Amino acid sequence: LSVWSNVQAGPPDAILGITEAFKADKDPRKINLGVGAYRDENGKPYILPSVQKAEEIVLASVPNKEYLPITGLPEFTRNAALLAYGTESTPLKEGAVAVTQSISGTGALRIGGEFLARHYPKSKDIFLPAPTWGNHIPLFRDSGLNVRSYRYFNKETVGLDFAGLKADLEAAPEGAIVLLHACAHNPTGIDPTPEQWAQISDIVKEKKLFPFFDMAYQGFASGSTTKDAFAVRHFVEQGHQVALSQSFAKNMGLYGERVGAFSVTTADAAEKARVDSQLKIIIRPMYSNPPVNGARIANAILSNADLYTQWESEVKGMADRIISMREKLYNSLQKELNTPGEWGHIKSQIGMFSFTGLNPSQTKALAEKAHVYMTHDGRISMAGLNGGNIEYFAQSVDKAVR
């Protein structure tokens, strides 16, 4: 009898499993709207020209292959924190932000979960928005935190359930951790307005909650890295101590290079040094030190003014293409096809995804009959749409809802 005879077959990942099903489909009309990965107007993966140039610069320097420090490439982590917190950030100026490189956003969230589970004194409860990125749930549970949720999405209005959000945060136990999507909420594409963020900040302060920001789309949501960092910077200006996970998968297209950072704001440089030492104690037995190539590429962009400017315009280009797809899809459904239902949310939502409101039986029919793949909860990656497939997609949705 094999030692593994008791191993059960687990379910495919709710998001990455969609891509597997898409790959297995041989129909030429197939469309993959599952994984949140940018595609250009021809449906192809996109290597940002600024990233290509940065990679050439890195290669030209013939860098060695030595280990990085446990917390990664120091100039990368310094520049990643600057991108997120901004040049005016007080804790940053005081050298009080502890930052470590991570295995992209997922790795940053996991380091954060482990760090909070060991060192955050007030609670083991982490409140996630309902719905949230599916991977948040097992990730924080595996970190040793108690996963709970706060209302976020209103099905009726297909909008933010702000009253429910406030009520749940006000009812949360004092000192609980609250995970906040900094911009481009996944899967709903619905973000609080600046005024709503200000109210959330007040509740977090009043209830002494601990804000943990997940910023996986900075620059990719609105096209402006400054605008997309508003919530993080507002909370820091309001005096909150925050934790932050950053991903460069989408905004630099560095998906498979796994480039990210985790940071916390501390009281001062001495406390930051103690936090750094505990981050290293978590990371060393986890993966020892991070991959070097992606961090060098990201840093080549963040540390070179011309390349940074070029990169920002390319991120805006990606954001703009997605926004134009939102307009086109809305017009096809609402005006040309007159598809039953309300579709305004496709235009008002922001970032990579649109939460269509299609139910699981409709998403199943779309996959089986129309070869259109999206997550069971009706989330579509807008980046998977382009001039060549958007009409077919709209017609397929129209059929599915009639």
Ligand SMILES: Cc1ncc(COP(=O)(O)O)c(CN[C@](O)(C(=O)O)[C@@H](O)C(=O)O)c1O
């Ligand atoms: C809110 C959020 N946070 C963190 C991550 C982690 O990203 P990475 O580890 O690659 O930096 C994602 C990616 N989520 C997806 O875009 C998605 O929801 O399709 C996809 O990349 C994924 O891994 O699921 C995300 O949407």
